[in-house]
Amino acid sequence: DTAVSQTPKYLVTQMGNDKSIKCEQNLGHDTMYWYKQDSKKFLKIMFSYNNKELIINETVPNRFSPKSPDKAHLNLHINSLELGDSAVYFCASSQVAAGLRNTIYFGEGSWLTVV
């Protein structure tokens, strides 16, 4: 069973389109994240939700809007896609309430290519 699953794995779309990436975790964790990996493999956090509440929002353009309908889901919606949005987007989750030194588990990634 996949612990953190995200769909789609690959997405090719044109500039200006709106797209969503979905993420679900079956670990019972209370915190979920979105990370972005650029073309140089550098990973940086974008958002974090704890119990459906936004707790981290790292200087991400307003075109990116995360939505957490419940603790097990954190979707990423991107409006007006730009070439520079091409990247790999990783969803992740952790159990923060259990203690601060917890482990973050990552999904397989979603490869977004904007043409």
Add this chain to the structure above:
Amino acid sequence: AQSVTQLDSHVSVSEGTPVLLRCNYSSSYSPSLFWYVQHPNKGLQLLLKYTSAATLVKGINGFEAEFKKSETSFHLTKPSAHMSDAAEYFCVVSDQSAASKLTFGTGTRLQVTL
């Protein structure tokens, strides 16, 4: 503030020889440290983590890392490389906030040759 420096962007070893991937961290408190591995076109897999228990941490696939506070280092080692170890390795530090934000190093690409 916290940061991580991976000293080598690329490491090449022969199969069967030892692996050393270097990582130095900066943190204003006692950090949590991790090594993650990413195989080509794959997601991130946790290799091991340090959370203030034993300073020598053993992980999966024969990897281990030693936390050295005096040197602010958390180097990853493996006695004998295997072809399947070829991948990108990330050293990561976690802050102590409830959000547990991870700060990634820039990665080290490990190449294993015959």
